[in-house]
Amino acid sequence: MRTIEIFDTTLRDGEQTPGVNLNTNEKVEIALQLEKLGVTRIEAGFAAASPGDLRSVAEVARRVKTATVVSLARSVQGDIDKAYEALRNAENACLHVFLATSPIHRQHKLKMTKEQVVEQAVAAVKYGKKYFDQVEFSAEDAGRTELDYLAEVVKAVIEAGASIVNLPDTVGYLSPKEYGNIFREMTLRVPGIEKVKLSCHCHDDLGMAVANSLAAIEGGATQVEGTINGIGERAGNAALEEVALALETRKDFYQATTAFNLKEIARTSQLVSRLTGMIVPGNKAIVGGNAFAHESGIHQDGVLKEATTYEIINAETIGFKPKQLVLGKLSGRHAFKDKLADLGYHLEAEEIDVAFKAFKELCDKKKEVSDEDILALVDAKIVHEAESFKLDTVQLSYGNTTMPTASVRLIRADGTVAEEASCGNGSVDSIYKAIDRATGEEVTLVDYRIVSVTHGKDALGEVFVRLQQGDIDVQGRGVSTDVLEASALAYVSAINKVIVRRGEPVIATAKV
Ligand code: MN
Numbered sequence: 001m002r003t004i005e006i007f008d009t010t011l012r013d014g015e016q017t018p019g020v021n022l023n024t025n026e027k028v029e030i031a032l033q034l035e036k037l038g039v040t041r042i043e044a045g046f047a048a049a050s051p052g053d054l055r056s057v058a059e060v061a062r063r064v065k066t067a068t069v070v071s072l073a074r075s076v077q078g079d080i081d082k083a084y085e086a087l088r089n090a091e092n093a094c095l096h097v098f099l100a101t102s103p104i105h106r107q108h109k110l111k112m113t114k115e116q117v118v119e120q121a122v123a124a125v126k127y128g129k130k131y132f133d134q135v136e137f138s139a140e141d142a143g144r145t146e147l148d149y150l151a152e153v154v155k156a157v158i159e160a161g162a163s164i165v166n167l168p169d170t171v172g173y174l175s176p177k178e179y180g181n182i183f184r185e186m187t188l189r190v191p192g193i194e195k196v197k198l199s200c201h202c203h204d205d206l207g208m209a210v211a212n213s214l215a216a217i218e219g220g221a222t223q224v225e226g227t228i229n230g231i232g233e234r235a236g237n238a239a240l241e242e243v244a245l246a247l248e249t250r251k252d253f254y255q256a257t258t259a260f261n262l263k264e265i266a267r268t269s270q271l272v273s274r275l276t277g278m279i280v281p282g283n284k285a286i287v288g289g290n291a292f293a294h295e296s297g298i299h300q301d302g303v304l305k306e307a308t309t310y311e312i313i314n315a316e317t318i319g320f321k322p323k324q325l326v327l328g329k330l331s332g333r334h335a336f337k338d339k340l341a342d343l344g345y346h347l348e349a350e351e352i353d354v355a356f357k358a359f360k361e362l363c364d365k366k367k368e369v370s371d372e373d374i375l376a377l378v379d380a381k382i383v384h385e386a387e388s389f390k391l392d393t394v395q396l397s398y399g400n401t402t403m404p405t406a407s408v409r410l411i412r413a414d415g416t417v418a419e420e421a422s423c424g425n426g427s428v429d430s431i432y433k434a435i436d437r438a439t440g441e442e443v444t445l446v447d448y449r450i451v452s453v454t455h456g457k458d459a460l461g462e463v464f465v466r467l468q469q470g471d472i473d474v475q476g477r478g479v480s481t482d483v484l485e486a487s488a489l490a491y492v493s494a495i496n497k498v499i500v501r502r503g504e505p506v507i508a509t510a511k512v
Pocket of ligand 1: 013170201203233237511512
């Protein structure tokens with residue numbers, strides 16, 4: 001049985017999902033959970049992209065202890081220097097350099113010859129090896145590269161010192177048979193390839209990212225790259241939870257497994273969904289809300305008689321627990337702290353104070369507080385940062401025959417107050433217009449969604465908004481027992497992100 005290493009790029013390729021912007025605290029929280037899940041390598045970002053990205057990579061590198069932390073870099077010295085600056089304090093660090101190899105990219109994008117591409121790739125790997133033990137080289141658009149030329153590139157970067165060679169299907173174009181064949185061919189054609197890790201990286205444009213990743217494993221890949229919930233550029237990346245469960249469930253066939261702690265999958269999926277605002281569809285394999293629901297009478301009857309009639313995996317395997325009610329009004333700080341540890345938080349004392357205060361406030365509004373409530377609450381309270389505005393109060397006058405009017409009171413970072421009122425086409429619209437006036441920000445609301453965190457009439461509502469201002473595209477999140485308050489909180493948190501991003505223009509973007 002082979003063990004396939006998992007390279008998670010939720011924080012890099014996943015963050016390239018339109019509208020997804022994770023701040024440093026959010027990235028750290030996801031990274032620590034990925035480490036618990038058993039990911040081998042965590043790609044924390046692209047350090048040269050912006051000062052904010054560099055800070056996030058550095059902070060993930062400081063907090064993560066067992067997993068290897070990776071930064072992406074183009075094959076140029078300046079990017080590699082930034083990656084080193086971000087990763088110098090990591091326990092285990094890996095540089096990830098890339099250069100496109102396909103004819104279409106060489107001719108139209110790079111305007112470079114085959115020889116020039118090899119030369120630049122080799123130079124980048126050699127330069128990276130000065131600072132890093134682990135250097136991964138990605139042949140961008142390997143999927144559409146001539147096999148003999150690809151073999152030449154792979155041979156050259158291995159000789160230059162690459163320890164991992166990644167052959168991505170950058171555009172999600174190949175069929176499983178073709179993609180698996182690339183790995184077979186490289187194994188046959190490149191002497192010394194057994195000394196390095198061979199990695200696959202697939203996109204889901206034709207819905208084949210997971211199938212292609214599994215085909216690559218059959219062809220000889222020893223590392224799989226992907227994201228939690230399959231988020232990422234365009235149609236997304238290979239969903240790592242699907243790859244892991246396919247290998248686990250069909251190890252008789254694949255003769256391969258991962259080091260994943262499968263019981264952490266549900267929590268990781270929920271955390272990534274919540275912090276990115278990318279809601280998991282009900283019919284999504286493995287982690288969708290309906291993935292384990294049996295609707296047809298015949299199926300229900302079968303499952304009751306013998307679960308394996310229609311169930312190839314069960315919900316407990318990946319850590320979905322039967323709904324249990326936990327804490328309430330009478331629970332003390334100690335019980336709350338234990339619960340947080342149980343749920344996987346690594347909070348500092350003052351963060352626990354903030355979370356406990358919010359928990360007590362919630363207990364006043366809600367009799368029974370479930371794990372999901374606590375998760376939503378703590379994520380909302382702890383992981384935000386750099387607040388230019390904080391929502392103090394929101395008031396609304398509403399009648400079905402009159403125009404709703406909202407007034408809001410915001411506190412600026414310097415302690416001064418911004419108070420404004422506005423009417424609007426609906427309750428939420430009037431609140432948002434009042435917030436626009438109070439903050440003086442001109443933004444466009446491009447998405448607004450409400451999700452109920454738990455069931456029942458006193459359930460917590462979670463609101464996701466996506467705002468744009470020029471090139472800036474951010475999402476915000478708010479949680480409350482009242483959906484209008486949650487709406488206001490989400491909007492203010494998104495405006496705070498707009499202000500942060502405006503102060504830090506993006507220097508470069510990269511795609512692999
Ligand atoms: Mn990619």
